Amino acid sequence: MQNSGSLFHAFLTEHHCLPQVMAYYFKQWQGFNMPFHRHDAVEIMYTIQGYCDIEIQTLPTQTESVSLKKGEFIIMDANVSHRLIVDEAAPCRMLNVEFRFTQQKGVFPSIHQLAAEDKLLATLLEVKSPYLVLRDPDEVYHIMKSLVLELDKAAAKSETMVQLLIAQLLIRIARLRQEAASSGMAQSEWYVKQSMDYLHQNYDRDIQVKDIAGVVNLHPGYLQRIFKSLTGQTLMAYLTVIRMEKAKMLLLETDVPISEICDYIGVGSRQYFHMLFKDYTDLTPTEYRKSMDTSKWEYPEKSWDF
Missing domain, CATH: 2.60.120.10 (Jelly Rolls)
Structure with missing residues (x-):
């Protein structure tokens, strides 16, 4: 042959x-x-x-x-x-x-x-x-x-x-x-999708808008504008949602100490993590772990239906 x-x-x-x-x-x-x-x-x-x-x-x-x-x-x-x-x-x-x-x-x-x-x-x-x-x-x-x-x-x-x-x-x-x-995705929609993918893959790291903009080769200000226009959220707000949903999963499904969860999700300090989590869920991490033993967690969609 x-x-x-x-x-x-x-x-x-x-x-x-x-x-x-x-x-x-x-x-x-x-x-x-x-x-x-x-x-x-x-x-x-x-x-x-x-x-x-x-x-x-x-x-x-x-x-x-x-x-x-x-x-x-x-x-x-x-x-x-x-x-x-x-x-x-x-x-x-x-x-x-x-x-x-x-x-x-x-x-x-x-x-x-x-x-x-x-x-x-x-x-x-x-x-x-x-x-x-x-x-x-x-x-x-x-x-x-x-x-x-x-x-x-x-x-x-x-x-x-x-x-x-x-x-x-x-x-x-x-x-x-x-x-x-x-x-048939428009160029701006592609940039937003790539930014979302990057955030889902790197939420555990210290991320700034300039880092995301560098990945997709856009000016940070322009990326911020098109991201907010298409999603209704800022890049950092979207990143916070990813981090808080990951924190909810870790609290419900694992025995990771609460004091260490901030390291798993890229939040710089325990105090800041507690503040973000309380704003997001109306509960402290300790209260959430105790009261939500049988709850299901919902992860945010990785990309939007453009």
């Missing part, structure tokens, strides 16, 4: 194949104009910092240009002619991974078998475009980084872990594609 470099090809749904990483690297580019080239492998080019342009030759006489900024990536099918362009004044740091598909060996599910169980992955494999450009809320980058670190272990690497990570990577990309196609 022949091997295939293509992701968007019926070959993968007709044969049992596993992905095999051919190349992977971090690279900082500056003032670079790459000549057009192609390779028999799927390539994911992820922009970690800065921005770049990629020109894709879709037809012999037709070229399309794509701009990638921080947190965006392109997945390019095999044998698609393309080149990278990076401005001299603005360096761009990227993470690239290239992989092909080989005949299945061992017991790990093939791409065909995974697609049979995951409809979005099956839909991704049916894409007719030579490339896809997607915005990443950090999941894809962390999977790619974990994959690279595992591959770097050389003889000590686990092939099972490599296959698990590539499967996770492809399924995550398939979900991002579906979300991008179905949401």
Whole structure:
């Protein structure tokens, strides 16, 4: 059976194949104009910092240009002619991974078998475009980084872990594609959603508005305005809700001492935590733990229905 470099090809749904990483690297580019080239492998080019342009030759006489900024990536099918362009004044740091598909060996599910169980992955494999450009809320980058670190272990690497990570990577990309196609989300709504996601993942840390704004690459004042406009809350008020709901869960479902809960939820002092909790519930933490033994806690929604 022949091997295939293509992701968007019926070959993968007709044969049992596993992905095999051919190349992977971090690279900082500056003032670079790459000549057009192609390779028999799927390539994911992820922009970690800065921005770049990629020109894709879709037809012999037709070229399309794509701009990638921080947190965006392109997945390019095999044998698609393309080149990278990076401005001299603005360096761009990227993470690239290239992989092909080989005949299945061992017991790990093939791409065909995974697609049979995951409809979005099956839909991704049916894409007719030579490339896809997607915005990443950090999941894809962390999977790619974990994959690279595992591959770097050389003889000590686990092939099972490599296959698990590539499967996770492809399924995550398939979900991002579906979300991008179905949401029609406005740019400001995307910034708000990313801010919410960041707060849900980092509520236990000391967070300021400037930290959130830095994550989504916006001016703090502008982010505050669009967040309040779309949610009716300030960023810090939303963070307080997350922290207080987490505190309620810890009081009800765990034996964590009340004196330590402020450390679990990122509130600087016990006294300040008690003040916030009393304002939020009309009870002190001690009163809440004693009186709410059988109560259910409700966690705030992670994102809004835009």
